[in-house]
Amino acid sequence: MNPEKxxxxxxxxxxxxxxxLPAADANKYTRGTLTAVVGSERYPGAACLAAAASQRAGAGxxxxxxxxxxxxxxxxxxxxxxxxxxxxxxxxxAPAREGRPRACLVGCGFDVRDEESGxxxxxxxxxxxxxxxxxxxxxxxxxxxxxxxxxxxxxEEGLPTVVTPHAGEAARLARPLGLPSDDPCALARSLSLALxxxxxxxxxxxxxxxxxxxxxxxxxxxxLAKAGTGDVLAGLVGALLAQGxxxxxxxxxxxxxxxRAGRIAAARLTDVAVVAExxxxxVPHAIAELLREA
Numbered sequence: 618m619n620p621e622k623x624x625x626x627x628x629x630x631x632x633x634x635x636x637x638l639p640a641a642d643a644n645k646y647t648r649g650t651l652t653a654v655v656g657s658e659r660y661p662g663a664a665c666l667a668a669a670a671s672q673r674a675g676a677g678x679x680x681x682x683x684x685x686x687x688x689x690x691x692x693x694x695x696x697x698x699x700x701x702x703x704x705x706x707x708x709x710x711a712p713a714r715e716g717r718p719r720a721c722l723v724g725c726g727f728d729v730r731d732e733e734s735g736x737x738x739x740x741x742x743x744x745x746x747x748x749x750x751x752x753x754x755x756x757x758x759x760x761x762x763x764x765x766x767x768x769x770x771x772x773e774e775g776l777p778t779v780v781t782p783h784a785g786e787a788a789r790l791a792r793p794l795g796l797p798s799d800d801p802c803a804l805a806r807s808l809s810l811a812l813x814x815x816x817x818x819x820x821x822x823x824x825x826x827x828x829x830x831x832x833x834x835x836x837x838x839x840x841l842a843k844a845g846t847g848d849v850l851a852g853l854v855g856a857l858l859a860q861g862x863x864x865x866x867x868x869x870x871x872x873x874x875x876x877r878a879g880r881i882a883a884a885r886l887t888d889v890a891v892v893a894e895x896x897x898x899x900v901p902h903a904i905a906e907l908l909r910e911a
Contacts, residue, residue: 637857651721663726671853673897710746712746748777777864802824805824840883
């Protein structure tokens with residue numbers, strides 16, 4: 618089967634309907650909690666970007682679990698964030714309660730030279746009875762038998778897992794499985810089926826798949842080809858999951874808002890000058906633009 622024949626794109630009104638507008642009686646817990654296990658001693662900025670993006674995408678409560686050396690920096694970046702050292706991880710992975718949805722994001726800004734990275738990702742996958750997004754260097758923990766078994770167990774238990782690789786990361790996930798990696802559309806679907814995940818394969822054209830559907834997002838811009846923009850995207854997807862969105866919908870809406878924010882930032886600053894912080898600050902404008910179009 619040619620996967621391109623079964624690809625769809627969400628209309629603007631479909632995307633706008635997924636934006637998590639808060640209820641009149643909402644509180645920070647009913648709006649969803651995202652636990653972001655992100656950042657490292659070498660890359661503390663990733664924790665800042667992902668966590669702030671989750672707030673902009675509507676999460677009512679974002680708690681960051683990060684490397685001890687990054688705690689003060691992340692706290693100073695956004696005083697509204699709850700920031701904890703990695704030692705607090707087990708208690709941070711609380712299950713969701715009725716009317717209080719939760720999700721977890723893991724991997725943004727992890728350092729591949731940090732021996733704790735792989736065990737942390739696998740601990741999250743094993744212990745978190747909530748939706749999980751795996752991003753960045755955290756994806757390396759999935760390219761082994763132990764990681765794949767944890768993903769399969771989550772799939773069998775009905776726990777959504779979203780992976781957000783760029784082309785190179787997707788190829789590394791595909792290689793041990795013998796999957797061809799030259800076509801990102803086909804790769805999104807094959808990774809989803811092989812790993813039991815929702816796969817969001819990022820690129821100039823981005824594809825998301827739950828194994829049945831494949832969704833294409835075509836609004837990307839070269840302005841997003843800067844360090845840190847992927848952390849913003851991961852925070853958006855995590856926040857949408859934390860608010861109870863379907864996993865495929867969260868991936869698609871997160872990618873759409875990310876692309877729109879990149880274009881809005883580039884219209885003001887040019888494709889040359891945009892950096893990840895500019896994309897982050899354009900997220901509210903991207904949401905407003907999408908709602909106007911619906």
